[in-house]
Amino acid sequence: MSSRMQGSTLQLEADVLVIGGGPAGAWAALTAAAKGSNVVLADKGFCGSSGATAPSGTGVWYVEPEARQRQEAKMSRYLMGGRLAENEWMDRVLEQTYENMNRLGGWGYSFPVDPDGGIFRRGLQGPEYMRLMRKLVKRAGVKILDHSPALELLADEHGVGGAAGVSTQGGDPWRVTAGAVVIATGGCAFLSKALGCNVLTGDGYLMAAEAGAEMSGMEFSNAYAISPTFSSVTKTAYYRYASFYYEDGTVVEGAGSTKGRSVIAKKLLENRQVYARLDQAPADLQPLLRVAQTNFFLPFDRMGIDPFKDMFPVTLRLEGTVRGTGGIHIVDETCATKVPGLYAAGDAATRELICGGFTGGGSHNAAWAMSSGSFAGEGAADYAIARTACR
Ligand SMILES: Cc1cc2nc3c(=O)[nH]c(=O)nc-3n(C[C@H](O)[C@H](O)[C@H](O)COP(=O)(O)OP(=O)(O)OC[C@H]3O[C@@H](n4cnc5c(N)ncnc54)[C@H](O)[C@@H]3O)c2cc1C
Numbered sequence: 001m002s003s004r005m006q007g008s009t010l011q012l013e014a015d016v017l018v019i020g021g022g023p024a025g026a027w028a029a030l031t032a033a034a035k036g037s038n039v040v041l042a043d044k045g046f047c048g049s050s051g052a053t054a055p056s057g058t059g060v061w062y063v064e065p066e067a068r069q070r071q072e073a074k075m076s077r078y079l080m081g082g083r084l085a086e087n088e089w090m091d092r093v094l095e096q097t098y099e100n101m102n103r104l105g106g107w108g109y110s111f112p113v114d115p116d117g118g119i120f121r122r123g124l125q126g127p128e129y130m131r132l133m134r135k136l137v138k139r140a141g142v143k144i145l146d147h148s149p150a151l152e153l154l155a156d157e158h159g160v161g162g163a164a165g166v167s168t169q170g171g172d173p174w175r176v177t178a179g180a181v182v183i184a185t186g187g188c189a190f191l192s193k194a195l196g197c198n199v200l201t202g203d204g205y206l207m208a209a210e211a212g213a214e215m216s217g218m219e220f221s222n223a224y225a226i227s228p229t230f231s232s233v234t235k236t237a238y239y240r241y242a243s244f245y246y247e248d249g250t251v252v253e254g255a256g257s258t259k260g261r262s263v264i265a266k267k268l269l270e271n272r273q274v275y276a277r278l279d280q281a282p283a284d285l286q287p288l289l290r291v292a293q294t295n296f297f298l299p300f301d302r303m304g305i306d307p308f309k310d311m312f313p314v315t316l317r318l319e320g321t322v323r324g325t326g327g328i329h330i331v332d333e334t335c336a337t338k339v340p341g342l343y344a345a346g347d348a349a350t351r352e353l354i355c356g357g358f359t360g361g362g363s364h365n366a367a368w369a370m371s372s373g374s375f376a377g378e379g380a381a382d383y384a385i386a387r388t389a390c391r
Helices: 023-034 068-079 087-106 126-139 202-209 236-241 261-269 287-291 294-303 366-391
Strands: 002-008 009-019 040-043 056-061 123-125 143-145 148-157 160-168 171-183 223-227 243-245 272-278 312-319 342-344
Touching: 009 023, 009 143, 009 366, 023 171, 040 171, 056 126, 087 202, 087 366, 123 126, 126 261, 143 148, 143 236, 148 202, 171 202, 171 272, 202 342, 223 236, 223 261, 236 294, 261 272, 261 287, 261 294, 261 312, 287 294, 287 342, 342 366
Parallel strands: 009 040, 009 171, 040 143, 171 342
Antiparallel strands: 002 009, 056 123, 148 160, 160 171, 223 312, 243 272, 272 312
């Protein structure tokens, strides 16, 4: 990889440039580097603590390779997503996710073990996961540019040939010319105030659209999550154990996490405050919920609220394409876009292929981030190698 300064501009040449250092970008960088490519990864924040996964715990669509289990796993979201998901893509993502999760275990990620010795691989703790990913990416020889948002893609005679941005720490510009670019800038939840979403302003969509890429499934991008009014944690899954009330303790009829969220929305729009209490969580499950999502409980603990016993005010936070499924349209199984040299992964890419019109939250998005990152990293590396060979 060549690197030089031109004036105050950092100039780098690479085979593959990855924009975004969440799970999708980290897996893309790792996979491209494993193919022998010189890789640069630029992140707007800090690769390892930036984006939606890093501060959260995520459920992962990890299913044993057993025919009946896989079929059930596919059918469930296929039906919820209006039968729009594609069988082949669901198979590929399930397979790649299974492989990547097992590799994480081999690389030192510490999965919980149950009393019978069974390893629980259906979830990841964001901070530990992303700390490990950063370490692996660095060890693979990838050059990481932290605090370095990409601002625009560069065109070359084939299509996309790099990107330019700025270091937010020193204010100096940077410019990376590359054989191929992977956009892994996450979704768009602009101004949502949801945890980890402060950096997710949809830059990748804009840059890709400017370069000629197409969007897909953007009509499925209106996901709203339940959150306490005093917190940024949008862990809607836990509200399956909630009952919803008015201030005087009477029940809000029809309100619920999965099917009754629109009832909550209507009440909030009528300026009626809705309260929740996780009073349907079985007593023996409550300690486990705490272990699985420590950061869910932090704001309650700070306020002296016991969410299993006390009512607390809730609101809905827009999570846009972070939980919705729309994104950059991909045209083949390498996660290539319509524009030569440009690839998309994670929330930046459409997840309709595995979720249809239903949210990817809960497990599918995490699986998609790691598998599409792997597909895009491999595709981008192959593309860059082929281009070098043609010169
Ligand atoms: C609170 C919460 C809980 C969640 N729980 C689950 C769950 O249980 N299961 C599940 O499947 N999914 C869950 N999700 C969704 C999941 O976190 C995302 O699908 C996943 O993080 C997507 O990974 P990503 O790498 O595409 O994007 P992100 O992890 O969001 O990373 C994007 C990265 O791109 C960087 N970036 C953005 N713009 C630029 C730019 N211009 N230049 C350079 N870098 C840029 C950002 O700094 C960031 O580091 C949850 C989301 C939230 C918010």
